[in-house]
Amino acid sequence: MAVSSSLGPTDGYLAIAVQEWGNEYYVITHDEGRSQVAITASEAMTSVLVTLPPGCVLVMDEVEVMAPEYVNVTLDQFEVLLLQADTDLTGTYIQADKPVGVVSGNRFIGGRTHLVEQPLPIKTWGRNYVSAPNSDSHWGPVDTYRIISSLYDTNILVGNRSYNIEVSGAWLDVNIGTLVKIVSDKPVMVMKFSSSSISGTPTCMAVLVPEEQWRSRYTFITPLAFNKHWVTIVAHTDKVQSIILDANPIQAQWSSVPGTNISVGVREVSEGSHYLDGSGNHAVYLSGAGNGLAAYCYPAGMGVDTINTKNLSTYKRKHTSAPDPRVSARALGTFGVVILISAVCILIAIDLPVLCHDVINLAPSKRPRMDRRIR
Structure with a gap:
């Protein structure tokens, strides 16, 4: 960290x-x-x-x-x-x-x-995320989640609300104050912005860990010079009882994510190093608050597997065509079209005399037809 x-x-x-x-x-x-x-x-x-x-x-x-x-x-x-x-x-x-x-x-x-x-590198993005609100009064009740896609026409479900990102590199902001699952039909990256409850000023940003990159074991250390530290665990509900923190069953306040089999637990931890383990994969986030606006929040760890290279935009560009809105791209495209049209016109102009001659020779004769029948 x-x-x-x-x-x-x-x-x-x-x-x-x-x-x-x-x-x-x-x-x-x-x-x-x-x-x-x-x-x-x-x-x-x-x-x-x-x-x-x-x-x-x-x-x-x-x-x-x-x-x-x-x-x-x-x-x-x-x-x-x-x-x-x-x-x-x-x-x-x-x-x-x-x-x-x-x-x-x-x-x-x-x-x-x-x-x-x-x-996160695009190759590690996933499709399934869970919101991870901070628990202390240092932060406001609502976080802003920015969701960005690397592909065209990405459909996203945040809780029961549907969204669409039309082009690659575009994003949307969703304000969330509860536990919800974020599901996308194509890989996305999700970033959380948390603000001070007093001034409303953003004090920390944290990338969310996709469910595809959850792990079962984490070793982490809290930074120095903060008054309080918290650990937030996002896990499948049937695996919660197996999670241990520093060799003891974790004592956390758990809440269920509506409509899912996922629960989120939060507890305060002491300054220093910690070890967290469980029988299933889960996500772990750290957060802390000090004097004034001093704060931090980030994942305690994650996998960085290459999930699917075919979802990388480099792969898509090699195998499909897509519009490019840049001025330079439009100028190059226009120049290419002009060159192609000019080449076709030149070829037609060169062959036009020969073409006209062939057409004349192929035209039917205007002379009267001779009747060869014998009377």
Whole structure:
């Protein structure tokens, strides 16, 4: 895990091991403050293409770049590309020819707090999620869940409410204050934003763990300098009794997720390292609160299996065609059409005299037909 601090306000994230990094990401940030994305190469000579949201005003080396469509760079091993913008960078698409790590978040939210999280590689996204509300009064009663899809025409069910994401890289925000299951017919990534109950300012962001990436065993450590720490467990109801925390049956306050066989348990834990185990797979989240706006929330661990490579947009682009709204793409398409039409017209013009000659020769004769019958 990694904890980021900025003059009091804090946040953290579960750091993904370098060997589990991916080649393809979509980014989620908040729409307040300065958005930022950091991309780190795992190998030398890594080519990275970043496609940015329309209308983005990018800040690179403190210089504003107005509405760029993309950034294309080559990075050395462990070299970092930092992109910042005063607009929301959600939907930024990252492609690399070698594995890269990505961290995203925001600075100067409300002038005081910041957010940070490590987005999941697209290859690890799932279809089944469960909301994980924070339990303490430090946070407000409602969290904002941002859901992003890498594919076209994605249908999503949040509790009993239906949504549709029409294009890849698009997203939707859903405010949730209860336990609900989030189900999608195509892989998605879900990010939770939790806000202070006093100021309403977002104080932490956490990526949700898809059910496909739940695990049975977790070892985790809580960060220092916080007043309280909580662990939230999302598990199948029939496996709850088997879960142990630090070699003892877990004593948690459990609630059922309506319409499912899943329960969510919350309990306070002490500062330090802990071990959690069970007979079935489950998700585990950590959260904590300190003085003022100091807070953190992130997963305690997760699997990073490649669930289905055929759902990656790189695979889809190789086997299907899809519209590209970029101005450069439209210009190239128009130029290609003009070239094709011009080539056809030139060929017709070259062959036109020969064609006219052949047509004339094939035309029926106008001379009167001779009657060869013998009277």
